[in-house]
Amino acid sequence: METLELTQEEQFQARIDADIRIEPKDWMPDAYRKTLIRQISQHAHSELVGMLPEGNWITRAPSLKRKSILLAKVQDEAGHGLYLYSAAETLGASRDQMLADLHSGKAKYSSIFNYPTLSWADMGCVGWLVDGAAILNQVPLCRTSYGPYARAMVRVCKEESFHQRQGFEIMQTLCEGAPVQKEMAQEALNRWWWPTLMMFGPKDADSPNTAQSMNWRIKRFTNDELRQKFVDMMVPQAEFLGLTVPDPAVKWNADKNGYDFGDVDWEEFWNVVKGNGLCNQERLGARVKAHEEGAWVREAALAHAAKRKQRASEV
Amino acid sequence: MQVAPPTTHTPETQTQLFRYVLQLADTSLILAHRLSEWCGHGPILEQDLALANIALDFLGEARSYYQYAAELEGQGRTEDDLAYLRSAVEYRNPLLVEQPNGDFAATIVRQFIYDTFHYHLLQQLQAGPDTQLAAIAEKSVKEAAYHLKWSSEWIIRLGDGTEESRRRVEQAIASLWRYAGELTTPNATEKELQAAGLVPDYAAMLPQMEAHVARVFEEATLPVPQGVFMQKGGKDGRHTEHLGYLLTELQYMQRTYPGLTW
Numbered sequence: 421m422e423t424l425e426l427t428q429e430e431q432f433q434a435r436i437d438a439d440i441r442i443e444p445k446d447w448m449p450d451a452y453r454k455t456l457i458r459q460i461s462q463h464a465h466s467e468l469v470g471m472l473p474e475g476n477w478i479t480r481a482p483s484l485k486r487k488s489i490l491l492a493k494v495q496d497e498a499g500h501g502l503y504l505y506s507a508a509e510t511l512g513a514s515r516d517q518m519l520a521d522l523h524s525g526k527a528k529y530s531s532i533f534n535y536p537t538l539s540w541a542d543m544g545c546v547g548w549l550v551d552g553a554a555i556l557n558q559v560p561l562c563r564t565s566y567g568p569y570a571r572a573m574v575r576v577c578k579e580e581s582f583h584q585r586q587g588f589e590i591m592q593t594l595c596e597g598a599p600v601q602k603e604m605a606q607e608a609l610n611r612w613w614w615p616t617l618m619m620f621g622p623k624d625a626d627s628p629n630t631a632q633s634m635n636w637r638i639k640r641f642t643n644d645e646l647r648q649k650f651v652d653m654m655v656p657q658a659e660f661l662g663l664t665v666p667d668p669a670v671k672w673n674a675d676k677n678g679y680d681f682g683d684v685d686w687e688e689f690w691n692v693v694k695g696n697g698l699c700n701q702e703r704l705g706a707r708v709k710a711h712e713e714g715a716w717v718r719e720a721a722l723a724h725a726a727k728r729k730q731r732a733s734e735v
Numbered sequence: 736m737q738v739a740p741p742t743t744h745t746p747e748t749q750t751q752l753f754r755y756v757l758q759l760a761d762t763s764l765i766l767a768h769r770l771s772e773w774c775g776h777g778p779i780l781e782q783d784l785a786l787a788n789i790a791l792d793f794l795g796e797a798r799s800y801y802q803y804a805a806e807l808e809g810q811g812r813t814e815d816d817l818a819y820l821r822s823a824v825e826y827r828n829p830l831l832v833e834q835p836n837g838d839f840a841a842t843i844v845r846q847f848i849y850d851t852f853h854y855h856l857l858q859q860l861q862a863g864p865d866t867q868l869a870a871i872a873e874k875s876v877k878e879a880a881y882h883l884k885w886s887s888e889w890i891i892r893l894g895d896g897t898e899e900s901r902r903r904v905e906q907a908i909a910s911l912w913r914y915a916g917e918l919t920t921p922n923a924t925e926k927e928l929q930a931a932g933l934v935p936d937y938a939a940m941l942p943q944m945e946a947h948v949a950r951v952f953e954e955a956t957l958p959v960p961q962g963v964f965m966q967k968g969g970k971d972g973r974h975t976e977h978l979g980y981l982l983t984e985l986q987y988m989q990r991t992y993p994g995l996t997w
């Protein structure tokens with residue numbers, strides 16, 4: 421009888437197929453490592469840049485309670501960034517390099533943050549829709565094949581669901597309030613609906629890497645599957661709020677047990693990806709500015725630590 | 736847990752206490768607001784988190800004071816009425832906390848000056864005779880101890896770091912030290928409440944505060960400023976020009992859409 425030996429790569433795939441986690445010290449194909457670093461660092465950058473559109477409103481929040489919840493929420497996003505950078509570091513990426521790639525425009529972050537936040541209702545829409553879409557993207561990643569990533573996502577998802585609830589609650593308060601508040605809520609929904617549908621990425625047909633990522637179980641549903649789930653979840657919630665989703669094509673389809681809906685404006689999608697969104701320059705500019713203006717602080721901390729070490733060795 | 740019953744005061748004392756608690760509330764809110772402006776713009780992610788953390792502590796403390804102030808006033812005003820519907824001349828925070836963030840060194844110096852006072856104040860207030868004020872102080876003093884440790888460590892790092900950090904921290908001290916004196920200079924309300932034993936004697940707190948500053952500055956290799964002319968007025972509603980802009984932003988929603996629930 422002849423025994424067939426599995427190649428390293430086949431063994432790796434066999435572990436993944438058996439839902440056994442890959443850990444930092446395990447062998448992994450280069451392409452798996454590279455794809456994961458790209459995916460995790462993009463996610464980390466999104467948390468970081470994602471602080472800006474909401475951070476905008478911390479100083480203008482309409483009550484002390486809202487101010488406190490919003491500040492805590494944006495602070496959570498900074499925490500998510502930290503967990504994710506740490507997860508990427510277990511793959512051999514350095515935070516400095518990842519940040520340099522963000523600042524140079526080589527690395528991407530979620531395009532949704534290139535849209536402006538114009539009214540208080542945007543804080544509701546961002547929590548309800550944007551964090552809602554993030555949850556759909558991220559909950560499956562709690563079972564992703566790479567251990568440190570999966571564990572980071574468990575922590576992140578717990579907080580994201582709290583974010584989503586507080587966003588929905590802002591919307592609910594507006595919708596139950598004065599007419600001017602309900603108008604504010606509808607106007608914000610009109611602006612955020614389509615961009616959040618874009619958060620799931622291009623159509624499956626235009627997403628060539630999906631198959632490989634699904635094989636590696638670093639992606640567990642296709643873009644279109646997630647987009648459908650999102651619409652099915654959000655349309656009834658909008659109805660509950662008394663708001664109208666700005667898509668006349670939205671209609672219940674009993675055959676597929678889901679909603680039909682219209683097509684995303686893919687030209688806008690690709691434009692924002694390419695850097696032509698209203699806020700691309702401001703968002704990246706703000707990150708670069710914070711990093712550059714923080715350089716002397718980081719240098720001082722290092723210099724001081726070195727002096728201490730020096731002194732300790734002299735004693 | 737047993738909660739001590741609220742302390743009863745004479746109407747005159749109650750009015751003074753309302754003013755004092757409001758002053759504490761305004762101070763914590765304005766500082767929280769300034770710190771929250773850093774959110775998303777910190778020099779490094781870990782410090783972004785720390786700044787937001789400290790801002791949240793001050794915001795929580797401010798809310799406790801506003802709620803207590805509203806109770807003392809007994810006119811049906813809420814924490815939000817007090818925070819959002821008073822003008823700059825009605826605000827009672829000392830000048831220090833309304834000063835703009837500037838660079839990280841200015842934020843640290845402002846924070847260190849206030850933390851030194853805040854921590855020592857809360858230590859006294861938590862043992863004071865007003866049970867509600869004591870309860871707020873007891874909760875906040877633990878946070879204040881952490882704030883003071885954080886800002887002290889940064890003073891040391893910046894003072895004894897690089898040439899640039901030293902230059903920046905010295906510059907921040909030169910522009911902010913003049914606001915330190917107001918913290919421990921009692922206004923009329925504080926004097927009356929000190930006489931009634933409800934507010935600690937600041938003069939008695941000074942030796943400990945000065946000792947802390949001396950210790951930190953020595954480790955930072957920085958000279959302790961001497962003979963600085965001290966500004967005051969914020970605690971009596973005479974502010975620097977910065978406060979108006981801050982309140983314009985803070986109060987934007989409540990002023991634009993009066994009387995709504997958010």
Ligand SMILES: [Fe+2]
Binds near residue numbers: 496497576580
């Ligand atoms: Fe997040």
Ligand SMILES: [Fe+2]
Binds near residue numbers: 466467500554576
């Ligand atoms: Fe996220």
Ligand SMILES: [Fe+2]
Binds near residue numbers: 579580
């Ligand atoms: Fe979130």
